[in-house]
Amino acid sequence: MNAILKWEKILAPPFLEVGMTYSRSNHLENLAIEYEHDAAYADLEIDQAVLDDIARTKLILSGGDTKTGVLEDCSYILVDTQYLGQLSPGQQRLYEVLLALQEASIYAVTTIGKLAQLLGLEHPMACGKRLENLQSLGAIAGLKMQ
Incomplete structure (x- = not known):
């Protein structure tokens, strides 16, 4: 294992995968x-089937492992409770909504469509x-978008 990879493992919070470090690509700018925001999609012609598919994307929030789960086609999301x-x-x-869902129960199941509403x-x-940006910034982990 090279020295850079070891250093990233030491610095990364335990819920993040190696490689989820600050870079130019995950900078807010x-x-x-x-x-x-909705306005960015106003002029785009997007097939309703695509929108429905995105809205039905299932998210499972738990305080546990984001890599395993018995349900397929789901993202097991872990919210960093100490994100600063x-x-x-x-x-x-x-972030506040996801954190509340995670802390309120052992498992919470929702969809992107319900969160959008x-x-x-x-x-x-x-x-x-x-959601993608929250994961890029390290506030959540486990999101899988196709």
């Missing part, structure tokens, strides 16, 4: 935050982008 990084207002709201978003893609 490079996260395409405009796509976290800077988030956009939309990311912050989603809760956040007042019309487009599930906007919520999906917020």
